[in-house]
Amino acid sequence: MGITKTELFTEEQNRMAQIAKALGHPARIAIIEHILKVNQCICGDLVGELPLAQPTISQHLKELKLAGLIKGNIEGNSVCYYIDEQTFILLREYFFNIVNKVSNNNCC
Amino acid sequence: MGITKTELFTEEQNRMAQIAKALGHPARIAIIEHILKVNQCICGDLVGELPLAQPTISQHLKELKLAGLIKGNIEGNSVCYYIDEQTFILLREYFFNIVNKVSNNNCC
DNA sequence: TTTTTATATTGCAATATTACTATAATATGA
DNA sequence: TCATATTATAGTAATATTGCAATATAAAAA
Numbered sequence: 406m407g408i409t410k411t412e413l414f415t416e417e418q419n420r421m422a423q424i425a426k427a428l429g430h431p432a433r434i435a436i437i438e439h440i441l442k443v444n445q446c447i448c449g450d451l452v453g454e455l456p457l458a459q460p461t462i463s464q465h466l467k468e469l470k471l472a473g474l475i476k477g478n479i480e481g482n483s484v485c486y487y488i489d490e491q492t493f494i495l496l497r498e499y500f501f502n503i504v505n506k507v508s509n510n511n512c513c
Numbered sequence: 514m515g516i517t518k519t520e521l522f523t524e525e526q527n528r529m530a531q532i533a534k535a536l537g538h539p540a541r542i543a544i545i546e547h548i549l550k551v552n553q554c555i556c557g558d559l560v561g562e563l564p565l566a567q568p569t570i571s572q573h574l575k576e577l578k579l580a581g582l583i584k585g586n587i588e589g590n591s592v593c594y595y596i597d598e599q600t601f602i603l604l605r606e607y608f609f610n611i612v613n614k615v616s617n618n619n620c621c
Numbered sequence: 622t623t624t625t626t627a628t629a630t631t632g633c634a635a636t637a638t639t640a641c642t643a644t645a646a647t648a649t650g651a
Numbered sequence: 652t653c654a655t656a657t658t659a660t661a662g663t664a665a666t667a668t669t670g671c672a673a674t675a676t677a678a679a680a681a
Contacts, residue, residue, distance in 0.1 A: 426537030
């Protein structure tokens with residue numbers, strides 16, 4: 406099939422999966438980490454930084470943006486990409502709560 | 514192509530992408546959340562809990578285990594799955610650091 | 622206006638993922 | 652031993668992802 410049965414899960418579960426999926430590629434992790442390092446950047450910077458073709462990087466940026474991990478501001482003929490802090494706060498909280506919960510458990 | 518060029522990225526980037534990818538499906542998020550709720554469970558519990566067939570759930574469990582998000586102990590003829598805390602601590606730290614870094618930035 | 626610069630989109634081929642049925646493997650209980 | 656219970660694996664079909672070349676779009680510079 407190859408199709409995910411999203412209708413069978415909660416909105417929150419689908420949202421978290423969407424975010425995680427967007428981070429589920431090393432190029433997209435590398436993009437996030439580069440933006441973190443330089444604060445903000447344009448697609449061309451990443452083309453110089455990563456060993457991938459421009460259309461490939463543009464596509465990865467699109468997916469990161471769609472999942473809400475980055476935002477883009479048009480500045481002249483280029484686009485300034487930067488981190489969407491809110492989404493990473495959500496991730497921080499999510500895993501903070503999980504670790505908290507697990508620490509209180511005793512297991513098999 | 515459909516093939517990820519893992520050799521072009523660092524070990525850490527590939528590792529983080531691997532973990533995120535494993536969480537990038539609502540069924541696997543649902544599995545993690547169910548294990549968190551009941552502390553530990555066997556595959557059969559999840560078959561009763563999620564609207565997916567047994568082999569599908571078994572496959573998802575395998576991927577979660579491979580990525581190091583859960584562990585499994587054989588107990589008789591069933592397998593007891595539970596959260597691998599260390600990996601979630603890694604995730605907590607990763608996003609904690611990102612939010613910290615972003616908060617200190619001022620952006621476009 | 623024409624050219625250059627920067628990014629996005631389209632179309633494609635190779636590969637990966639998802640979910641299932643059927644079946645295998647393994648341990649437990651009668 | 653034979654049947655049952657539990658999980659895993661193999662095989663398959665439908666769909667998604669990845670990465671690129673070619674091209675389109677749009678703003679800036681000449």
